[in-house]
Amino acid sequence: MNIDWTAKLRHLLQVMAFALAIATIQYAFMPERPWGPPLVYSLLIAGITWAGIDIGRHLFPSSAETGWPPGWAGLVLVIASIVLGYLLGTTIADSLCDYYGWYTPGAGHNNNSQLRNSILITALAGIAGSFYFYSISKSAYLQRKMTEARQHASEARLKLLETQLEPHMLFNTLANLRALIATDPPRAQVMLDHMIDYLRATLGASLSATHTLQAEFDRLRDYLELMLICMGPRLSYTLELPAELAQHPVPTLLLQPLVEISI
Template identity: 80%
Template sequence: MTPPRSPDATEKPVTQIDWIAKLRHMLQVMAFALGIAMLQYAFMPDKPFGPPLVYSLLIATITWAVIDLGREFFPSSAETGWPKGWAALALVLGAIVLGYMAGTRIADALCQYYGWYPPNAGQQDPAQLRSSILITAIAGIVGSFYFYAVNKSAYLQRKMTEARQHASEARLKLLETQLEPHMLFNTLANLRALIGSDPQRAQVMLDHMIAYLRATLGASLAPTHTLQAEFDRVRDYLALMAVRMGPRLSYALTLPDDLAACPVPTLLLQPLVENCIKHGLEPKIAGGHIAVSAHREGDWLVLDVIDNGVGLASAPGGTGFGVAQVRERLASIYGAASAIELVAASAGGTRATARFALNL
């Protein structure tokens, strides 16, 4: 018994046989054989349809079995699942010869047994024999090439899907690496502003910030976490901002129990909340209120961040970094199954709404 070889990048690793795929291939081959039998009958309508059908099915099925089962015993290319080099050619040609000889012999016996042919009546003259061999050879080569091309196409499709997935993951990671320093910079800038005006509150804010950053940076190491964890991070951030803004900031968070375990991208809501504070509430002398909520609409998860600040028309600097970040991250993860919109709230201020596919 020869020791197993370690597969290289071009060799298909040893796996269990996919019998469902084998059955699908067999049915396709039988349908192809039926088509050949019907084509033969169309050119010879004066002869019964049974014999060409039996010959065609037996030759095709035996040829398929030798190729499709036999190739499992050869080192195969990862691109096609077929043996490489001369082994593939030898397998196909050998299967065609064996399929023709064994299929013809079994079909002769069956036709004689069921009375379709008297003894020796199924023997063909040289011209018919050459025609049968040629049909078998062409059908075998065409069928083999078809399955070879299908396997290679499926392999290339898998590689394209993997490449798109890797590109999306890299793009998402880039967005996350941009988001975390931005969040840290904003928090430190808020702390710096408070140090000069109220050192005691700055000390309290610093304590909150240390606890908040420890939890947030730990959570950001994973691409997703539960919606409950996301709301907890937002609550921590708003508590931190409440130290700085005092009574100018109030907030409410609403998360239904049945959505708490839903996985979502990390740090998804925080850019929207930062956007509300920076562009909505800070420019407003009286400050205002932020409401963060989640609900379900069919197969969609909907997250709302609403403030009653100065509104879109009066916000200095536009909508900022947050909305663009959330939009790109959702597009990278969910594609077309996501959307984000920024509209004027009915009671004044701004409503940011993110929708994406619900994954429970």
């Protein structure tokens, strides 16, 4: 079970802040009562409920889409955690408030009205908090999928460009090679050697989305040598690659479109 404890701590702090806000709102509506007891109840109930939901959900098979148990398992987990959080949190808070004497005369914690209010607040806060974290998990999943989709789209566009460029270059090279075989066999042999090197590099690069800048320059050199044989003295070129950039990874066929356009 792989748990991101940093994320759990962030969730716990958010829950504690939410519990603090609830206790403050309660105190604002009943300023005649002390602020301490509602704060203790709110923090304990919220903390136990959070632990039951956010840690307990890893004990069940979870949906990749949300990170939460799907179907009834997720619903039962939320309800059971809220009930557990209320019962256990209230029991501990009762003991603490009794022990430290935080109650004022006439403000008993067993008051029926107070009991109904605390149950209602716990239920609403638990549902709201669960929905908030469920939405965050689903939103993070959708963001990851969008990033993956953009990456796949970029790779697909690159592969499409590669399939459009290489047949065009290949057919032109073969046409030139056919003409050279009859008129200049030595040059045809040199052209064929460069073509073999270029195709070998191209097929190797097609197995991965990236390669080093040095490999890209080597591929360009074979391509330019082919074009040099076709164009003769009309074409000259120089390739300059700083040593510190030679091993930098780049997408395959990154520079060839620029070279073809230049030619």
